Every structure is written in C-alpha cells, then in structure tokens.
Amino acid sequence: MINFEEELKKFHPSLEIEDAETAIYNQNLTDMADLLVSLVKEDKEEEKEKE
C-alpha cells in the first residue's frame, strides 16, 4: 500500500533555469580516476618521506 506522505517526500523541486549555472558549478566532478591519481601521488609522497 502506498503511503502518500512517504511517497511525496521522494519528489524534489526541479532545477529552474536560473539555478542551472549554480548547479553546474556546485556539481562534484571528482571521479574514480581522480581518486586513483591522488592515491598514487600520496603513495609517492610517502615513499619520498621514508627515503
């Protein structure tokens, strides 16, 4: 049985055109490749510190 109140909570306001620019800038574009690169860099830095 559908609970109207609960279902209603799942609907969110749609982005308006004026807010599109803000939404684009605020979008988190970090992907797995970025994470991998940052991990590799951290590893390299740690190795350098040990040396």
Place this chain on the structure above:
Amino acid sequence: MICYNCGANLTHNDFCTNCGADVARYKKIIGLSNLYYNEGLEKAVIRDLSGAIVCLRQCLKMNKNHVDARNLLGLIYFEMGEYVAALSEWVISKNLRPNKNIADDYIGIIQNNPASLDSIGQAVKKYNLALNYCYQGSLDLAVIQLKKVINLNPRFVQAHQLLALLFIQSEQWEDAKRELMVCKRIDINNTVTLRYLKEVRAVLDIDDNSGFGFKTRKKAAETVTYKLHNETIIEPVGRKDNKTLSTLINVFIGVAIGIAVAYFMILPARISSVRGSFDESLKVANEQLDAKTASIAELEQQLKTADSKNEKLSSQLELYIGEDGTMTAMDNLLNAVSVYINDPSDVTEVAQSLDEIPVDALDQASEEFLSVYQLLLSRVGGEVALEYYESGMKYYQSEQYESAIGDLSKAYSYDNTNADALYNLGNAYRKYGDEVNAVDTYQAVIDNFPGTETATRAQQYINELNGE
C-alpha cells in the same frame, strides 16, 4: 586512452611507455566506465531511461571525462522532460570537449527557440509550485497546476508521476492509470511508475472482480482487439450485421429526412407562392367589386333622379288629370268659359268653375291658359268678390267662422283691394281660435293697407293677441 600522469597515449602495457606510471588500475577504471556506458546505452535504446541514467551516472563516477556518456545522459534527461538537468550535462560536456561535440547542437536547439525555453521555465516553476501545494495539503490546486505543467511539457515524467500519486490519493484509479501509462511509454522501467502502476492495477482488479470489472471483462471477451499500424482496433465478436434491417432503417430514415425537408423547406415556399397568387386574385376581385359598387351607386343615383322626376311628373300629371281621368283644370276653365258665354250674369257659376281650378295648376299652366283665366277673373272677379264678401260676413255674423273664413278668403283673393275683407278674415280667424293665422292676416292688413283705420285696429288686435 591517455596517461593520467603525462597525457601520452597508453599501450597494452600496464605502465605508461612515456613516463612509466602504473596505469593498470587506471585502465580498469576506464574500462569499467566504458562498461557502464555501454550498459546505459543498451538500456536507453530499449527506453529503460531510469536504468540508463543509473548506468551513465556510474560511468561518469568512474570517468568524468566520458563525453559520450554525459551527452547521452543529457539526452535522456531531455527525453524525460528534465530540460535543466539535460542542459547542465551538455554544458559540462561542452566544457570538457569544446570542439566537435554534439552537445553544442543540443544546446543550440534549445537556445535558438526562446518560446521553448520560456515554456520550459514556466513548466518547472509550475511543477515546483504544485509540489509546494502538495506539501501544504492543497491537493486540488496541485492537480490543476500539474495539468498545466503537463500541457506545457508533456514528457515531464516526474510531473506525471506526482499527478498519478495525487489521483491515487483521491482514489481516481483510472486517471492515475492513464498518467502512469504515459510515464511508462516514456520510461518503460521506471521503478516508481511500476510500483504505482502495480498498486493501481491491484485496486482496479479488485473492482473488476467485485462486479463492474466482471462486465468489463465480459465485454472484453466479446471483443477482438488487434493493432493495425499504430492504431488499436476493437471489434465485437459474434455480432452479425443484419444488412436487410439496417437497409430498411436507412431507407426509413432517408424518407423521414425527405419528408422533413419537404415539410420545413419546400412546403412553406409552395404555400407562400399559392398565397401570393391567391392574394393577387383577391386584389383583382376586390378591384372589380369596387368598380361594380361604384357603378351600382351611380345607377342608384340615376334611379333616384328618375324617381324624383317621375314623382314630379306624376304630380304635374295629377294636376291635369282628375280623379275621373279628365284634365280637371282645363275642363274647369272651359266650363267657366262656357258658363260665361251662355250667361255672363251668372258669375256665381263662373266663380265656382274657376274655384275648382287648383292653385298649383295655375303655377304650371301655359300662357294661353293663364290669359283666358285672367280674362274671366277680371270680368267676374269684382262681383264674385262682393258675393263672397257678403256671404262671408253673413257667416261671420251668424258665428259660422269656418265658412266665413272660406268665403272671406275667396273674396280677398278675387279682389285684393278689399281691406275690409282681409280685416274681417283676421277677425274670423281670431274668433275661430286660430290666433296664428289671425295675427298673419292682421299683419297683411297693416302691410297692404298702411295708415288706414283698419290697419290701426288690426295692430290693436295683434297687440291684444300677443298679450301686450
């Protein structure tokens, strides 16, 4: 595929041949990203748009620079009516690859149509307003707003879903089903749509089983449904057309229509025509009647004139013709002439004959008749007047006033110089009681014999009779 460290093209080795960086995991990530993209593309092809969105998002989480995945994601958002999200994806895509990017075309299509852009903005605002109404509990207003949203943006899946939810809440199951079917046509595997649809179908099945649905199902069993091109055709099963009956009904309807046309269109014109000709005939008949009436009136007038002439002539004829059919006036004159020739002294007999001539006959008599009459009258008039005066006075003295009036009148008529005869005639009238004639006679005495003693006495009697 390029090296994340130096940007050189990678080979089949797990390290970069240019900088020596380890690219084994990086290659796996990129490969996984491509896998998600392919899966998303496959789902998009079969219109599992929500499933495609999930895959493409996963793809972009692996590799944010996957331009094709981003463009496809924007296209799917566009298809689902979420234009702002689509634009966002395409803008990012364009930033990642400024040249030779199909996102450029997509953005251009929207931006080059200001009306469409305005419509998109209005639809989004109304959707958000409707959602706000829902939060506030004004579900009727929300339904109205959502219908406007769908009118502006018919592919807005979320709006259809929210409207379906509101219909479910108000137990308008058929309406909800209709909205959900629209959602399903756009996105066949949307979990929200399918969940709502399952709920709606469950309720409708219960309704079907409780009676109404039984009829529906029975009706469905009595029909054959098939698709021809894009149209669904439903035909009744086992229903034979009774062509004879339908032909008869059609003929009957045609005859009825014909009669109706004749009654309402032809007949009034015909009646009007007949009425016009009848009016014309009536007008001619009236004119003839008027002419005949005028001629009748003229004839009546002529008849009246003829009658009056006839009466006049008859009266004149009566003057000439006596009761015994003889011409009285002429006979009396001839009789008087005969008496006078035989015995000129017998004035009494001559006078009697002259008296019998009617006074009216004298007015219309010929000159010869009048000259003979005047001649006799001059010959015997003085004596006759004297005789009548004497006899009249005898009657007057013996108080026989009626006879006296007759004789004295004749005496004055034969001799109009006899003032005494006229005066005593007035006295006879007075004593007889005829005061009107008495006054008239006295007045004649005064007029004809002015300044005489008889005129003075006549005036005294007039004064006496008038009570002065």
